[in-house]
Amino acid sequence: MIRIAHISDTHITGESAYKGYAYDLIANEVNRLNFDFVVHTGDVTNNGLREEYERAEYELKKIQKPLVVVPGNHDVRNVGYDLFEEFIGPLNGVYEFRDGVLIWVDSTIPDLSDGRIGKHKFRWLKKKLEEYSDRRIKIVAAHHHLVPLPNTGRERNVLFNAGDVLDLLLRNDVTLYLCGHKHVPNVYRVEDLVVDNAGCTSCRKTRRGDVNSYNIVTIHDDGKVEVTIRRVTGEEVKAQHRPVKPKLFVPRGRRLLRIVQLSESKVSDRVYFRRKVLENVVNLINEKLKPDIVVHNGDVVDMGIERNFERARELWDRIERPKLVVPGHSDMTYLGYELFSEYFGEPETLSFDGFTFIPVSTPQYETEIGVVGRFGQRKLAEELDNAENFRVVFMHHNVVPIPRSRERGFLEDAGDVLKLLTGKGAELVLTGHGGNAFAVRVENTIVINAGSVSWELHRNPFGNSFNVIDVYPCMVIAFEVQATWGSRRLLGVWKLKGSRGGAP
Template sequence: MIRIAHISDTHITGESAYKGYAYDLISNEVNRLNFDFVVHTGDVTNNGLREEYERAEYELKKIRKPLVVVPGNHDVRNVGYDLFEKFIGPLNGVYEFKDGVLIWVDSTIPDLSDGRIGKHKFRWLKKKLEEYSDRRIKIVAAHHHLVPLPNTGRERNVLYNAGDVLDLLLRHDVTLYLCGHKHVPNVYRVEDLVVVNAGCASCRKTRRGDVNSYNIVTIHDDGKAEVTIRRLTGEEVRAEHKPVRPKLFVPRGKRLFRIVQLSETKVSDRVYFRRKVLENVVNLINDNLKPDLVIHNGDLVDMGIERNFQKAVEFWEKIEAPKLIVPGHSDMTYLGYELFPEYFGEPETVSMGEFTFIPVSTPQYETEIGVVGRFGQKKLEKEIENAENFKVVFMHHNVVPIPKSRERGFLEDAGDVLKLLTEKGVELVLTGHGGNAFAVRVERTIIINAGSVSWELHRNPFGNSFNVIDIYPCMVIAFEVQATWGSRRLLGVWKLKGPRAGGS
C-alpha cells in the first residue's frame, strides 16, 4: 500500500494572497500522518519572483517527508523557471518507490495560464512510461488539469493537447494523474485512470467560498485507489475506484438497440466535401447496418446558407431509419440560425421504448466555442431527472478532450456539464466536434465522439468515419466504421451496471 499527500497552489508570496497559517496547518498534519511521500503540483510561488522563491525554499523544508514539486504557471512568470531549478529542483523528473514510479512533467508555457506538454516532452513522457511499463503503480503529475472541472467559471487552461495526453496515459495503464491549477478539488475515474485535482493549500483565491484543502491518496495492493479531499474545516469527501477486471466481456441476451452516430458531413459545393463518401455511408446504413436510430452530432453543412441546407436535406431524407440531429457550430454561421430549424426543426427529447434521447444545442453564432449555459444546464438536469430509462444525451461540442485536436475550451462550461452528466447517471453521451473519433468512460458515463464522415479536413488517421453503437442488456459496444471501405475499429466495450446488467 502506498499513501501520498497531494498539495497544490500554495502561491507563496509576501503579499496578503498567501495564507501562511493554512500552509503551516497542512504541513504539520502531513508530517504527523503516515505518508510515503508528498507531491506538490505547482504554483508554489505567486509571481515567480526571487524573493518568493527564497521564501518558498524555506517553507517547503517544513515538510519532513520525501517531496516532489512540479512547476506551475505562476512559477514560470518573470522567467521563474530558471529560479525554480535553482531553489526547488528539476522541472521534469522521475521518482521511484516500492512497486511504482512517479513521473512529473512541466506543463507550463512562460507568461501564459495555458498548459501544454509539447512534442519533445510528450516523447520523453512516452519513453518513460515504456521504460517503467513493468511497474504496478504508475503516476503522472503535472500542473494543468486533464479533463474539464466544475465550478471554475469559463472552462479554459486545460492542456492544449489534453486529448493526446489522456490517450497516452490510458494506453500505458497509468494508475493516477495528479494536478492542480484551478483551485478546485475534484476526483474523476476515466476508465481505470484516476484523475485527481487538488484545491489550493494556502492561497486566498478559492472558488465558491471554499476553504483551503489537500488530498490524501491511498493505492492498495489490489489496485484500488482511495482519494480523500481534506479541507481545513475538517470536512472530508472520499472517492474510491477499483480497476475493472477482467477486461473481456461477452454480450448476453439480444441486442436492445443500435445507434449510427454521424458528425461533420459538411455538405457544400466546396472541394473538401466528399459527396461520394457520404452517398456510400447512406447506402451502408440502409442496406447493411439497419440501425434503430441515426444521430447526427452537428456540422451538417459547411456554411449556413440555403443552397447547402437544400443539398443536406436530400441526403438526410435518403436515410431510411429514424433520425435525430443537433446543430454544430458551422450550421449556425450566416443564416444558419434561421435555416436550421426551418429545414430540420428544433431538437426535442424523444423516447423510444426503454431509451430516452435528450438533445443539447451548444453552438453560438459565428464561433467554434459552444456553451450550454446556466439556464440550459437547469433545463438539461430536469430532462435527465424526468427520464426513468436508459438516458442518451447528444450534443455537438466535446465534454472531454479529443486526441489530435487542440483544446481551447470549445464548450466553455464543459466542467459543469460533465459533472452534471456523471452525477445524474447519464448512461451515454454522444458528441461530434474535433474531427476525430474517441470514446472513454468517465465515472459510469460513456462518452463517444464521432469523427468527420465526409469532410476532407479532418484529424483522424483512420480517415472519414462514423460510429456504430450497440447496446445489450449487460454492455455497450462501440465501433468506428471507415466511411469508404466499411472496415471497423473497436472504440470500446463497457459493462453496464443496474437493471439492464441482468443481475451482474
C-alpha cells in the first residue's frame, strides 16, 4: 500500500493572500500521519519573485517527508521558472518508489494562466511512460487540470492539449493524475485513471466560500485507489475506485438499441463539403445498419443560410429511420437561429422502448463557444430526474477533451455540466465538436464524441466517419465507421452499472 499527501496552490507570499496558519496546520498533520511521500502540484509562490521563493524554500522544509514539487503558472511569473530550479528543483522529473513511479511535467506557459504540455515535453512524457511500463503504479503530476472542473466559474485554463494527454495516459494504463490550479478539490474516475484535483492549501482565494484543504491518496496492493479530500475544518469527503476486471465483455441477450451518431456534416456548396460521402452514409444507414434512431450532434450546415438548410433537409429526409438533431455553432451563424427551427424544428425530449433522449442546445450567436447556462442546467437536472429509464443526453459541444483538438473552453460551463451529468448518473452522453471521434467513461457516464461525417477540414486520421453505438442488457459497444469505405474501429466497450426501469 502507498499513501500520498497531495497539496497544491500554497501561494506563498508576504501579502495577505497567503494564509500561513493553514499551511502550518496541514504541514504538521502531514508530518504526523503515515505518508510515503508528498506531492505539491504547483503555485508554490504567488508571483514568482525571489523573496517569495526564499520564503517558500523555508516553508517547504517544514514538511519532513520525501517531497516532489511541480511548477505552477504563478511560479513562472516574472521569469520565475529560473528561480524555481534554483530554490526548489527541476521543472520535470521522475521519482521512483516501491512498485511504482511518479513522473512530473511542467505544464506552464510563462506569464499566462493557461497550460500546455508541448511537443517536446509530450514526447518526453511518452518515452518515460514506455520506459516504466512494467511498474504496477504509474502516476503523472502536472499543475493544470485535465478535465473540466465544477464550481470554477467559466471553464478555461484546461491544458490546451488535454485530449492528447488524456489519451496518452489511458493508453499507458496510468493509475493516477495529480493536479491543482483551480483551487477546487475534485476526484473523477476516467476509465481506470483516477484524476485527483487538489484544492488550495494556504491561499485565501477559495471557491464558493470553501476552506483550505489537501488530499490523501491511498493506492492498495489490489489496485484500488482511495482519495480523501480533507479540509482544515476536519471535514472529509471520500472517493474510491477499483479497476474494472476483466477488461473484455461478451454481450448477453438481444440488442436493445442501435444508435447511429453523426456530426459536422456541414452541408454547403463549398469544396470542403463531401456530398458523395454523406450520400454514401445515408445509403449505409438505410440499407445495412438499420439503426433504431439516428442522432446528429450539430453543425448540420457550414453556414446558416437558406440554400444550405434546403440541401441539408433534402439529404436528412432521405434517411428512413427515426431522427434527432441539435444545432451546432455553425448552424447558428447568419440567419441560422431562425432557419434551423424552420427546417429541423426545436429539439425535444423523446422516449421509446425504455430509453429517453434528452437534447441540450449549447451554441450561441456567431461563436464557437457554447454554454448550457444555469437555467439550462436546472432544466437538464429535472429531465434527468424525471426519466425512469436509460437516459441519453445529446448536445453539440464536448464535455471532455478531444485528442488532436486544442481545448479553449468551448463549452464555457463544461465543468458544472459534466458534474451534473455524472452526479445524476446519466448513462450515455453524445457530443459532436472537435472534428475527431473519442469515447471515455467518466464515473459511470459514457461520453462519446463523433468526428466529422462529411467535412474535409477535420482532425481525424481515420478520415470522415460516424459512430455506431449498440446497447445490450449488460453493456454498451461503440464503433467508429469510416464514412467512405465502411471499415470500423472500436471506440470502447463498457459494462453497464445496474438498470433503470425497463431499460438495461
